[in-house]
Amino acid sequence: MTDYTALRTTMVDTQIRPSDVTKYTVIEAMLSVPREAFVPSAKRDAAYVGEHVALEDGRVVLDPRVLAKILDELDIQNDELVLDVGTGFGYSAAVMARMAEAVIALESDESRAEDAQTTLxxxxxxxxxxxxxxxxxxxxxxxxxxxxxxxxxxxxxxxAILAQVKEGGRIAVLFVDGALGVVRIGYKIDGKMNWRFAFNASAPVLPGFEKSRAFQL
Structure with missing residues (x-):
C-alpha cells in the first residue's frame, strides 16, 4: 500500500523547501492536505511527482512547487477571503482553506465541481x-x-477578474507569451493594478484567458 503521508513529506522536503518557500502556513498546509485525494484516481501515484497533473480539457493541477511559491508570495491571512479560479478537484482550495477565513473555489466543469465539493x-x-x-x-x-x-x-x-480584487487586495497571475511564463503579483491601489515580478513558471493557458486572435484569410 502506498504511504502517501511519507510521499507528502518528501514532496515538501525535496520540492517545496528548496524552492525558497519559507512561510510556515504554506509548508504546514502542503504537509497536511492529501494531494492524492484531489486528483483523478488513475493518477494518484503521480500526485507527488514534481510536475503538473493533467486533467481533461487541457487543464492541470499545478505543480506543487508553483502553487507553494505563489502562496508564499501572496501571504494569505486568516481573516481574508480568497477566490481560487480553476480549482479543478479542489486541491488548491483545500490548501488555501488552511490559511484563509474562506475560499470561493471557481470551477467551470459541473461534474468536476461536484467531485471537488464532495472531496472537500x-x-x-x-x-x-x-x-x-x-x-x-x-x-x-x-x-x-x-x-x-x-x-x-x-x-x-x-x-471581470481584476474588478473582483478588493481595494488593497492582491492577485497572482502566471502570464505567458509563447513558451515563456512569468508569475506576477498585482496589488490594487487607488483602483489600479500595480504589478511586480515574482518568479518564472509555466502552465497551460486556462480556457477563457487566451489572447484573441486576429482573423486571417
Whole structure:
C-alpha cells in the first residue's frame, strides 16, 4: 500500500523547501492536505511527482512547487477571503482553506465541481465552497476578494477578474507569451493594478484567458 503521508513529506522536503518557500502556513498546509485525494484516481501515484497533473480539457493541477511559491508570495491571512479560479478537484482550495477565513473555489466543469465539493467535505474543509461558472467571469456575487489566484496560465486577463480584487487586495497571475511564463503579483491601489515580478513558471493557458486572435484569410 502506498504511504502517501511519507510521499507528502518528501514532496515538501525535496520540492517545496528548496524552492525558497519559507512561510510556515504554506509548508504546514502542503504537509497536511492529501494531494492524492484531489486528483483523478488513475493518477494518484503521480500526485507527488514534481510536475503538473493533467486533467481533461487541457487543464492541470499545478505543480506543487508553483502553487507553494505563489502562496508564499501572496501571504494569505486568516481573516481574508480568497477566490481560487480553476480549482479543478479542489486541491488548491483545500490548501488555501488552511490559511484563509474562506475560499470561493471557481470551477467551470459541473461534474468536476461536484467531485471537488464532495472531496472537500470528506476532508473536513468547511470554509471552502465550489462555485460553478465560466472561469473568466470570476464569482462576483461572493466578492470582492482579498486574494485571487488562477490555477493555470493567462495570455489575457479579463477585466471581470481584476474588478473582483478588493481595494488593497492582491492577485497572482502566471502570464505567458509563447513558451515563456512569468508569475506576477498585482496589488490594487487607488483602483489600479500595480504589478511586480515574482518568479518564472509555466502552465497551460486556462480556457477563457487566451489572447484573441486576429482573423486571417
Amino acid at each position: 467535505s470528506e476532508q473536513g474543509v468547511d470554509n471552502a465552497i465550489v462555485h460553478v461558472g465560466p472561469l473568466s467571469d470570476g464569482a462576483a456575487e461572493h466578492g470582492p476578494y482579498d486574494c485571487v489566484l488562477l490555477q493555470g496560465a493567462v495570455e489575457q486577463l479579463p477585466d
